[in-house]
Amino acid sequence: MPFRPVPAERILKPGYTGPGEGLVPVDVRRERTRNVIVKFRDAPVYIDGERVTDLMDGEHVTFYLKPGVHRIGVTTQFDPVIELRFLVDPRYTNRASVAFDKDHHIGIRRVAQ
Known part of the structure; x- marks a missing residue:
């Protein structure tokens, strides 16, 4: 099932x-x-410290960023902001995955296409 775009x-x-x-x-x-x-x-999703949007289950958002290192952060009302230093490069797949672990804490990681 495809991911839904954030409204x-x-x-x-x-x-x-x-x-x-x-x-x-x-x-x-x-x-x-x-x-x-x-x-x-x-x-909630942050880019370089600025809150940009919220992601719900099964949603995705595409950001357009300058090449270089950016901070992509996520949180919930129960978790601190977790940041991923993300190298944006047109030669690579630029995708990140937000998921919850077995203890219900949010996390973010870079993934291949």
Whole structure:
């Protein structure tokens, strides 16, 4: 089942979600879960310290960022912000996965396509 895009009304900083010259797409996906304890929690997403949107179960958002190292962070109302130093490079697959561990804590990691 494909990931659903985050609705436009939940994008708090639209400057990060529009393509532009010299910008590289970075796809951030929230993995689906059957665990009802975390399924309905929103997961705020930060780019370089700025809150940009919230991800719900099975959603994704594409950010357009300048090449270089950026910080992509996620959290919940129960977790501190977890940041991933993410090298944005047009030669690589630029995708990150947001998921919950067995203890219901949120995490983020870079994934291959």
